[in-house]
Amino acid sequence: MPANSAPDAPQASTFADGLESPWGMEFMPDGSLLVTERRGRLRMISADGRDISSIQGIPRVDHRDHGGLLDVTIDPAFASNRLVYLSYTKAGRGLHIDRNSLTVARARLSDDRSRIDEFKVLFRQTPGAVNGQNLGGRLAVSADGYLFITIGDRHAPQDRMRAQALAYYQGKTVRIRTDGTVPDDNPFAARHGARPEIWSLGHRNPQGAFVHPRTGQLWIAEHGPQGGDEINVVRKGLNHGWPMVTFGCEYDTCAKIGEGTSRRGMEAPLAFWKTPQIAPSNLILYTGDQFPAWKGNVFVGTLAGRAVWRFELAGEDNAPRVVRREALFAELGERIRDLRQGPDGSLYLLTDGAKARIVRVARADSML
Numbered sequence: 048m049p050a051n052s053a054p055d056a057p058q059a060s061t062f063a064d065g066l067e068s069p070w071g072m073e074f075m076p077d078g079s080l081l082v083t084e085r086r087g088r089l090r091m092i093s094a095d096g097r098d099i100s101s102i103q104g105i106p107r108v109d110h111r112d113h114g115g116l117l118d119v120t121i122d123p124a125f126a127s128n129r130l131v132y133l134s135y136t137k138a139g140r141g142l143h144i145d146r147n148s149l150t151v152a153r154a155r156l157s158d159d160r161s162r163i164d165e166f167k168v169l170f171r172q173t174p175g176a177v178n179g180q181n182l183g184g185r186l187a188v189s190a191d192g193y194l195f196i197t198i199g200d201r202h203a204p205q206d207r208m209r210a211q212a213l214a215y216y217q218g219k220t221v222r223i224r225t226d227g228t229v230p231d232d233n234p235f236a237a238r239h240g241a242r243p244e245i246w247s248l249g250h251r252n253p254q255g256a257f258v259h260p261r262t263g264q265l266w267i268a269e270h271g272p273q274g275g276d277e278i279n280v281v282r283k284g285l286n287h288g289w290p291m292v293t294f295g296c297e298y299d300t301c302a303k304i305g306e307g308t309s310r311r312g313m314e315a316p317l318a319f320w321k322t323p324q325i326a327p328s329n330l331i332l333y334t335g336d337q338f339p340a341w342k343g344n345v346f347v348g349t350l351a352g353r354a355v356w357r358f359e360l361a362g363e364d365n366a367p368r369v370v371r372r373e374a375l376f377a378e379l380g381e382r383i384r385d386l387r388q389g390p391d392g393s394l395y396l397l398t399d400g401a402k403a404r405i406v407r408v409a410r411a412d413s414m415l
Contacts, residue, residue, distance in 0.1 A: 112179025234284030335392025
């Protein structure tokens with residue numbers, strides 16, 4: 048700790064390293080961490096960060112472009128049922144070998160934590176897509192047993208309007224039960240020609256998600272094109288506009304996309320960035336006690352931005368507004384692929400790349 052550090056100042060240190068292209072992480076009840084690597088490895092990191100092992104039984108993944116093994120989360124009742132949820136890209140077969148599908152599965156972690164068993168696919172994006180970018184793939188589980196999945200538009204300009212079409216999963220958030228069944232109260236469950244799992248539409252590439260503990264609402268962070276990155280509070284059946292409305296523009300030329308930045312019947316983001324783009328990854332609501340001044344703030348990891356953005360909110364939980372935001376930890380100079388709140392209220396930042404690490408941000412006096 049530097050000599051001039053205040054006792055309550057946040058200080059960053061390496062918690063674990065030696066990770067290869069990780070994508071998602073999740074804390075276990077005992078403080079250990081599950082971490083995915085896109086090539087298809089699920090790692091277990093001990094609560095002190097010193098030991099890293101691999102878990103067997105992971106399905107074969109399609110590790111092309113941005114795909115592979117993506118997110119991991121655990122069931123709210125994990126302590127009793129040991130259920131783990133994974134998102135990944137699965138290659139097509141035969142004539143469709145050039146395509147892949149975002150897939151979500153559930154499995155049971157063995158008592159010795161060496162493997163997963165009882166593997167069951169809960170959701171598969173159909174039809175598959177050739178383009179392997181803008182996948183989405185983030186998972187969020189609600190306390191009352193719903194699993195939310197974010198799905199990107201797959202980037203291809205000719206397919207963008209599928210984000211507005213209920214016959215396609217592209218550019219949507221999806222809501223299913225944790226057993227894979229579709230809730231009857233999903234907004235389009237009874238509409239002819241619509242995919243019944245769809246919860247919201249008009250998204251480009253949502254790579255961050257959490258369920259608010261008090262409202263049950265889904266919050267997401269999503270990539271715009273060139274600029275136009277957003278934080279959205281997602282409500283049942285609503286349209287978030289892409290590609291009809293956006294604060295971004297085309298790559299390279301910055302040509303206009305859609306009709307502008309707003310349209311009747313389409314939801315405005317809670318917050319957005321114009322240019323340069325920051326490429327948000329995951330986001331969390333901070334509820335810990337280690338940093339009391341941050342309680343109730345939202346933190347967003349960024350890839351291109353190489354920082355973590357902190358948002359102070361005001362208003363009711365159902366109608367929040369941003370009153371202040373700032374970029375933190377830019378001095379690390381690293382792409383942040385995921386972030387989580389630890390059991391002790393520390394922040395844990397998962398960096399991106401072939402030689403990645405987990406950074407722990409804690410009070411200086413807690414690291415003595």
